Amino acid sequence: MQFTIKRDILLKSLNFVQGVVEKKNTLPILSNVLLQLKDNKLSIVATDLDIVFYDEIKDVKVLKEGSTTTSAAILYDILRKISSNSELSFDLKTENKLSLKSDNSDFNLLCLPTDNFPTFTDEFEGKEIQLNNNKFLKMLNKTKVAISNDDTRHYLNGIFLHLTEAHGRNFLTGVATDSHRLSSSSLEIENIENFSSLILPRKTVFQICSLLAETNEKLSMQTSENKIKFCMGNMKLISKVIDGKFPDYKKVVPTNNDKSLVLSSKDFINSIERVASVSLDRKEGVKLSINKENVQLSVNSANSGDGNEIIKANFSSDTLNISFNSKYLIDIASEIEDKNLKMILKDSVSPVLIEDASDKNSYYVIMPMKI
Numbered sequence: 588m589q590f591t592i593k594r595d596i597l598l599k600s601l602n603f604v605q606g607v608v609e610k611k612n613t614l615p616i617l618s619n620v621l622l623q624l625k626d627n628k629l630s631i632v633a634t635d636l637d638i639v640f641y642d643e644i645k646d647v648k649v650l651k652e653g654s655t656t657t658s659a660a661i662l663y664d665i666l667r668k669i670s671s672n673s674e675l676s677f678d679l680k681t682e683n684k685l686s687l688k689s690d691n692s693d694f695n696l697l698c699l700p701t702d703n704f705p706t707f708t709d710e711f712e713g714k715e716i717q718l719n720n721n722k723f724l725k726m727l728n729k730t731k732v733a734i735s736n737d738d739t740r741h742y743l744n745g746i747f748l749h750l751t752e753a754h755g756r757n758f759l760t761g762v763a764t765d766s767h768r769l770s771s772s773s774l775e776i777e778n779i780e781n782f783s784s785l786i787l788p789r790k791t792v793f794q795i796c797s798l799l800a801e802t803n804e805k806l807s808m809q810t811s812e813n814k815i816k817f818c819m820g821n822m823k824l825i826s827k828v829i830d831g832k833f834p835d836y837k838k839v840v841p842t843n844n845d846k847s848l849v850l851s852s853k854d855f856i857n858s859i860e861r862v863a864s865v866s867l868d869r870k871e872g873v874k875l876s877i878n879k880e881n882v883q884l885s886v887n888s889a890n891s892g893d894g895n896e897i898i899k900a901n902f903s904s905d906t907l908n909i910s911f912n913s914k915y916l917i918d919i920a921s922e923i924e925d926k927n928l929k930m931i932l933k934d935s936v937s938p939v940l941i942e943d944a945s946d947k948n949s950y951y952v953i954m955p956m957k958i
Contacts, residue, residue, distance in 0.1 A: 588624055588653025588679035593646070594669050594689065597629075599801075600642040601663040603822070604633040606794045607640045608659045616703045619656035622677075623701075624649050632704070633659060638791055639707050643821040655679050655698045662687075665694060707825065713810040714781065718759075720806045720819070722774050724799040726761050727792055729772040729949050732918040734789050735765035742831030746792055749784035758948065761787075762836050768915050769836060770922075772949040785815060786829035795824055840952055841940050844933040846907065848877060850900035852928040856920045862886045862894035863913040872958035873913040878906050886913070887958075909935045910956045919951045 601620065609617035621632040629644040669675070669689050678686040679698070687694040727746065735743035743765060751760040751773060758773035759782075787795075795817055799806065804820030810828075817824045859873055866888040876883040882900045887893040909932065920928055925945035932939050941951040 588622070588655060588685075589650035589677065590624055590629060591648045591650070591674055591676050592629065592644070594666055594673040594675050595671055596644060596646055597675065598663070598666045600631050600644060601659065601666060603640060603642070603794075603798060603801075604631065604659050605663055606790075606797060607633045607635060607638050609635040616656065616699050616705075618658055618660065619699055619704070620659040620662065621654065621656050621701060621704050623654040624652045625654075634705055634707070635790075636705060637788065637827045638794060639823075639825040640794070641823040641825075645821070653679055654701045655682075655685055656701055656704050657685050657696045657698045661696065665692075709816075709823075709825070711809040711811045711814070711816055713783075716776075716779055716782070716808045718776070718806045718808055719774070720799055720803065723806060724796060726759075726772040726774045726949075727796050727799075729922045729946075730761040730763045730770045731789075731792050731796070732922060733763040733765055733768045733770040733951070734792065735763075736789075737765065740766075742786060742829060742833055745786040745788045745829050747784065747786050747833040747836070750779065750782050762833070764834075764836060764839075764952075767912065767954050768919065769839060769952040770919070770949075771836070771840075771951070772946075774948070783810065784833075785810060786831060786833055787815065788826060788829050791815075791824070791826040798822060798824060839938060840950075841931070841933065841938050844931040844937070844940055845904075846932045847903040848882070848900055848930040848932060849902075849927050850882060850898060850930075852920055852923045852926060854898045855928055856917055858884050858896045858898050859913050859917055859920075862896050865892050865894035867891060871913065872910040872956040873916065874908065874910045874958060876906075876908050877902050879904075907932060907935060909939070910958045911939075911953060912956055915953055919953060922949075922951075 604620050623630040627649050629647045631642040633640045673689045676688045680686050683698045685696040685698050730746050747762045751758045759776045760773040762771045802819050807818045809816045815826055815828055862884050863886050865886050874885045879902050881897050883897045885895045923943045925943050929942045930939055938952050938954055943949055
């Protein structure tokens with residue numbers, strides 16, 4: 588195997604590989620990236636057995652076809668430190684030694700044979716669904732803030748993708764919850780049939796977000812019984828879906844809250860961050876003392892002191908005291924597009940609905956804290 592390629596082209600692909608390859612070294616081959624030269628193209632494949640990333644690079648000079656696997660992390664680190672736009676020369680000297688030369692640099696990378704690299708099927712029964720790249724990315728970004736990190740409830744470790752209908756229109760809706768907060772965002776979609784609901788794993792969500800943020804290629808999605816495939820130009824991401832049943836989230840979305848609080852999204856975030864600075868534990872609660880014209884935010888830490896700040900607001904009722912996890916509030920408020928954030932409350936212990944006037948297809952629910 589022998590080829591030359593521009594450093595920036597290969598580095599871009601290897602950047603995506605870093606989010607996929609197995610870091611724990613349980614199987615050494617899973618820390619490697621597969622490099623395959625065939626038909627004047629360089630194929631790049633990485634996997635952790637749950638996710639597979641494929642990229643196909645045509646802007647490469649193939650001198651001799653072949654394939655090998657080498658450490659994804661080491662190759663990426665070397666390329667990051669080589670000058671931009673340098674030409675790289677690769678030559679597989681022996682089955683376990685890959686030569687890399689560039690300018691005055693010369694490296695010999697250890698390889699593992701491709702026979703040990705996992706193989707995957709690319710056959711999907713589901714119909715290919717065309718999606719708007721930017722709108723799907725926006726939906727995932729708004730939803731992922733509430734993905735659970737609790738592995739004991741694995742069915743909450745991802746985004747629940749399913750079809751919904753409202754006002755005669757069809758939507759692809761994403762929902763995530765960690766039982767303390769819930770996020771939901773929907774994308775209007777046409778000509779979608781027989782889409783089976785699925786739970787997209789957390790790692791896959793973050794990986795597809797990083798891919799979509801870096802490409803303007805058309806996006807398509809295809810599903811099978813326990814897998815999902817995303818295609819963007821020459822790149823593909825195939826992932827297992829979470830085997831489990833997502834809870835009936837609609838039961839926790841409040842429908843009879845009757846008190847409305849409107850305040851500046853930016854001022855709210857900045858104020859929370861300032862008063863929360865008094866505590867080293869960002870999970871500590873921030874108390875909101877609400878009246879008709881303003882909100883007093885306060886944090887009281889037994890270990891480090893207290894902080895208070897008042898910001899202007901518009902409240903439809905008289906007074907209400909309620910407390911929240913400050914980090915959860917900031918996460919949600921940061922996703923609000925409108926200059927104002929709207930909280931719809933009932934009392935100091937019931938779930939609170941948060942809406943975005945600039946995005947009617949998204950909403951959030953957050954549980955109060957007892958402090």
